């Protein structure tokens with residue numbers, strides 16, 4: 001079977017076998033990528049039109065108790081200048097975001113025990129009270145089922161937790177011994193049970209990654225059936241054990257975005273900052289491959305450079321308003337526009 005036939009089957013059945021996914025990924029050509037992207041774009045437009053949902057990303061702490069080998073804010077990096085935002089600073093970031101039009105906020109941070117349940121519930125409740133019309137997304141890593149339940153009840157709607165890689169042996173290569181894929185996956189099921197709209201995802205081109213690992217990622221995502229999938233290229237950080245590893249590529253990242261769109265036409269799929277970092281037009285390419293979300297930075301300017309998960313991260317110096325203007329123009333240059341709304345998952349056409 002040639003690749004176009006495989007792609008047509010994926011389009012029709014929204015799934016392939018592991019072997020077929022591997023073939024589609026391993027032996028891809030530029031023609032395959034363009035054909036996949038054209039189908040993915042068409043399906044995304046049927047459901048979401050040419051609107052791209054912006055989410056205001058607030059990076060509220062770079063303290064982390066974990067030691068993921070790829071991540072610049074890992075515990076054992078002594079060169080990070082650590083910061084935490086106060087509840088007031090978080091609310092003030094939301095306020096400036098709201099004025100710019102944002103109706104969707106994402107709070108992301110390292111796994112920082114300072115932000116225990118009581119403190120997080122207080123922050124989420126305050127955001128919910130001030131912004132009843134906004135979606136609140138959390139990305140705080142692994143917590144207990146009780147914690148997830150409490151955060152949901154406080155008013156958070158969505159939770160992003162990338163599984164990172166769905167293959168045990170690869171997960172071990174990327175993480176310290178104390179962390180486990182089984183626990184990561186359990187958290188995702190717990191989040192769903194608590195009522196969250198869940199997002200997961202992985203890095204493209206992570207050290208040691210093969211096409212078989214990516215195929216497993218796709219099969220796990222099919223099983224989990226999340227509302228969102230965030231993927232971006234791996235980019236080395238100079239203070240980590242992976243400092244000399246090559247970055248993932250924009251080509252493979254956009255190819256995977258298109259496959260994900262064909263696996264679930266309704267998916268919320270960000271065109272990530274990491275994609276914009278390895279390619280100056282990465283975010284536009286992501287949208288043209290079938291993505292429909294962007295996540296501009298809303299963190300206070302003075303802390304942005306300290307939330308460095310990888311090297312050369314873009315947009316660390318721009319005012320929030322500049323980011324909106326710049327992204328708006330970028331979307332318009334490819335025939336899309338920013339759509340300032342909660343940006344909920346659309347079940348139906």
Ligand code: SAH
Nearest residue numbers: 070071109110111141162233234235309310
């Ligand atoms: N502590 C939270 C948030 C993690 S940061 C959690 O555990 O979910 C968000 C994502 O950034 C991670 O899930 C990871 O996939 C990505 N990331 C980390 N280091 C990276 C790197 N060097 N290159 C590209 N992406 C990276």
